[in-house]
Amino acid sequence: MPERSMIEISRVTRSYGAFKALDETSLTIREGEFFSLLGPSGCGKTTLLRMIAGFDTPTSGSISVDGQPMDGIPANRRPTNMVFQSYAIFPHLNVEQNVCYGLKRLRLGADEEKRRVEEALSQVSLTGLGKRGATELSGGQRQRVALARALVMRPKVLLLDEPLSALDKKLREQMQVELRRLQQAVGITFILVTHDQYEALAMSDRIAVMFGGKIAQVASPKEIYQRPVNCQVADFLGGMNFVKAEIVEENGASMILDTPGFGRVKTDKPAAFVRNGKGATLGIRPERLRVLWDDTTDKYEVAGKVVDRHYFGEITHLVIEIPGFDKPLSVTETNNFGADDIPVGAPIRLAYDPDALVALAD
Amino acid sequence: MTAPAEGIAALPVVRKQRNPVLQSEAARGLGLISPTFIYAVIFLVIPIVLVIANSFWTQNYLTIDRTFTLENYRIALTDPIYRDLLMRSLWISLLVSFFTVVLAYPIAFFISFHGGKHKGLWLFLITIPFWTSYLLRVMSWKVILGYNGVLNATLMGLGITNGPSDAFLYNTSAVVITLTHAWATFAVLPIFVSLEKIDRSLVEAATDLGDGPLRRFLRITLPLSAPGIISATLIVMIPTVGDFVTPRLVGGKDGVMIANAIQAQFGKGANWPLGAALSVTTMAVVTAMAASVVLVIRMAARRIR
Numbered sequence: 001m002p003e004r005s006m007i008e009i010s011r012v013t014r015s016y017g018a019f020k021a022l023d024e025t026s027l028t029i030r031e032g033e034f035f036s037l038l039g040p041s042g043c044g045k046t047t048l049l050r051m052i053a054g055f056d057t058p059t060s061g062s063i064s065v066d067g068q069p070m071d072g073i074p075a076n077r078r079p080t081n082m083v084f085q086s087y088a089i090f091p092h093l094n095v096e097q098n099v100c101y102g103l104k105r106l107r108l109g110a111d112e113e114k115r116r117v118e119e120a121l122s123q124v125s126l127t128g129l130g131k132r133g134a135t136e137l138s139g140g141q142r143q144r145v146a147l148a149r150a151l152v153m154r155p156k157v158l159l160l161d162e163p164l165s166a167l168d169k170k171l172r173e174q175m176q177v178e179l180r181r182l183q184q185a186v187g188i189t190f191i192l193v194t195h196d197q198y199e200a201l202a203m204s205d206r207i208a209v210m211f212g213g214k215i216a217q218v219a220s221p222k223e224i225y226q227r228p229v230n231c232q233v234a235d236f237l238g239g240m241n242f243v244k245a246e247i248v249e250e251n252g253a254s255m256i257l258d259t260p261g262f263g264r265v266k267t268d269k270p271a272a273f274v275r276n277g278k279g280a281t282l283g284i285r286p287e288r289l290r291v292l293w294d295d296t297t298d299k300y301e302v303a304g305k306v307v308d309r310h311y312f313g314e315i316t317h318l319v320i321e322i323p324g325f326d327k328p329l330s331v332t333e334t335n336n337f338g339a340d341d342i343p344v345g346a347p348i349r350l351a352y353d354p355d356a357l358v359a360l361a362d
Numbered sequence: 363m364t365a366p367a368e369g370i371a372a373l374p375v376v377r378k379q380r381n382p383v384l385q386s387e388a389a390r391g392l393g394l395i396s397p398t399f400i401y402a403v404i405f406l407v408i409p410i411v412l413v414i415a416n417s418f419w420t421q422n423y424l425t426i427d428r429t430f431t432l433e434n435y436r437i438a439l440t441d442p443i444y445r446d447l448l449m450r451s452l453w454i455s456l457l458v459s460f461f462t463v464v465l466a467y468p469i470a471f472f473i474s475f476h477g478g479k480h481k482g483l484w485l486f487l488i489t490i491p492f493w494t495s496y497l498l499r500v501m502s503w504k505v506i507l508g509y510n511g512v513l514n515a516t517l518m519g520l521g522i523t524n525g526p527s528d529a530f531l532y533n534t535s536a537v538v539i540t541l542t543h544a545w546a547t548f549a550v551l552p553i554f555v556s557l558e559k560i561d562r563s564l565v566e567a568a569t570d571l572g573d574g575p576l577r578r579f580l581r582i583t584l585p586l587s588a589p590g591i592i593s594a595t596l597i598v599m600i601p602t603v604g605d606f607v608t609p610r611l612v613g614g615k616d617g618v619m620i621a622n623a624i625q626a627q628f629g630k631g632a633n634w635p636l637g638a639a640l641s642v643t644t645m646a647v648v649t650a651m652a653a654s655v656v657l658v659i660r661m662a663a664r665r666i667r
Contacts, residue, residue, distance in 0.1 A: 053570060054569075055566055055569075055570075074569075074574075075566075075569045075570055076569045076570070076571075076572050076573055076574055077572075080570075081570055081571070082566075082567070082570045084563045084566070084567055085563075086561065086563050088561065088563040088564050088566065088567035090564060090567070090568075090582065091564075091586070092585050092586060092663070092664075101568070101571050101581075102571030102572050105571075105572050105573065105577070106572075149567075149571065150570075150571075153571065153572070
């Protein structure tokens with residue numbers, strides 16, 4: 001894949017009075033990439049997407065698409081198309097008319113128009129539903145029409161504003177797979193706005209995690225999940241055990257931390273790390289802790305007792321109190337070996353992988 | 363036996379005493395609408411039935427001959443005076459509803475799309491002229507359009523005309539102007555409501571797909587506000603056909619409408635059956651015209667793609 005940049009966002013700020021929806025944000029999105037903007041509501045992700053589309057104007061800073069600065073270019077003349085959260089299917093038009101809405105203006109001729117509408121409908125598996133009225137569609141079908149309507153324009157960038165949030169869980173998971181497949185088939189740069197971390201992890205090439213109008217981290221799904229830069233990102237991306245630690249040594253890109261339970265650990269130093277006294281936070285994902293059954297031992301293990309247990313079908317979530325730790329540790333264990341039968345109060349031993357321990361900035 | 367147990371035992375008895383018919387959803391609904399329903403029967407259905415009955419009878423000086431006849435309808439439909447009056451009334455009401463909608467649409471559009479936080483205030487301001495009586499408003503148009511009126515004075519003051527003109531008052535256009543003004547608010551409201559119902563993301567989607575302001579207005583906003591245009595047109599058109607105060611006051615000889623003729627038959631003309639036949643004819647024609655206007659607007663909205 002060529003590493004050409006498609007979208008350049010440089011020092012963009014958007015303020016509403018005293019409130020900054022977006023604060024000096026810079027970001028580069030590559031051509032052909034499936035990029036996600038992930039964050040809680042109000043973090044500025046939708047504002048950023050709407051500014052790329054042209055529905056909102058930066059207070060300062062600039063956005064360029066495919067090398068073209070977008071300052072002063074209205075939304076209707078940008079090489080971007082959007083799939084709206086509400087889908088915004090035109091209710092007075094049928095599927096076909098919705099899909100060819102944008103083509104009409106291009107005056108391609110009836111044959112070419114028809115061909116492109118057919119192609120777009122088949123890309124989203126809606127072939128044969130062209131004459132269906134907009135009000136006779138299911139949620140999933142509306143979503144597909146919205147996609148086809150945008151794709152038929154052959155945009156340089158497709159913007160997706162929480163497109164799956166209105167669908168039920170099963171359909172959502174199916175659409176995640178389909179969207180990813182579609183993006184790889186058409187090769188268009190996709191920018192997805194979502195507050196669902198699993199959605200972002202499952203679909204993206206890269207993710208930008210945003211909080212309070214700022215980008216906290218931009219990285220691949222795996223990196224962002226396994227090596228979050230700070231506690232906020234770590235927490236937003238899923239369960240995380242936070243362990244208080246003391247800095248023993250700090251040099252260059254790595255540091256050595258001392259914790260009551262895990263002992264001395266050498267970790268990478270996060271980019272945003274600012275030393276504040278001797279304290280630091282160490283994180284480990286609940287699934288990276290493993291229950292040690294019967295007599296098995298591990299080089300790295302801690303021992304404690306079960307204080308709480310939550311059953312989730314395929315997994316069980318155990319809360320384990322360990323002497324020396326200020327807070328109990330959370331562990332998720334598959335139910336293959338009977339984790340769902342461990343009684344509360346039972347003594348337990350856990351194994352951990354020191355590589356899974358990450359130092360986190362606050 | 364303890365008290366709570368007694369209570370439980372007593373409950374089914376109480377239930378039995380209640381009439382299940384009165385408890386049904388439908389019965390309750392009928393109960394709720396019955397005052398309005400009775401009112402409508404007495405003051406709407408009975409009068410209409412009487413009017414229709416009258417239209418098939420004959421006036422014999424002071425008494426009414428109740429033998430069935432179509433003579434009144436023959437006069438109402440073939441007499442050139444009544445035919446012209448009816449056509450003129452329809453034409454005036456069509457003009458009035460057209461101008462009212464054309465004037466009201468931009469107002470409703472502005473309030474809905476650019477009213478911001480003050481939509482309520484804007485709507486309230488629009489109703490202010492309606493705090494004065496309808497008659498007063500018609501009279502004030504007389505003051506504006508009259509021979510010594512505001513319009514003539516202004517035109518003379520600006521040097522556009524040399525002397526006062528009597529061309530503004532006592533004709534069809536005076537009726538149209540006055541009625542258009544009188545009905546403006548009634549047209550703003552339904553159009554406003556239909557514009558409010560349009561999901562703004564639809565307008566954004568049209569923009570996103572390449573439409574500029576004019577195109578997206580013609581392709582999205584206008585067709586989706588068609589229901590509001592239809593109700594505004596009907597709300598204005600149907601009553602204006604039958605208006606007789608405005609033509610009486612500002613219409614002069616050219617502005618006489620069918621309602622004035624109907625009023626004359628029930629009053630001075632003392633020919634109730636003919637008046638009734640004219641009323642029924644007008645009702646039928648207005649219904650037909652309203653239906654065709656609805657069809658035309660719907661088709662126009664569907665034509666725009």
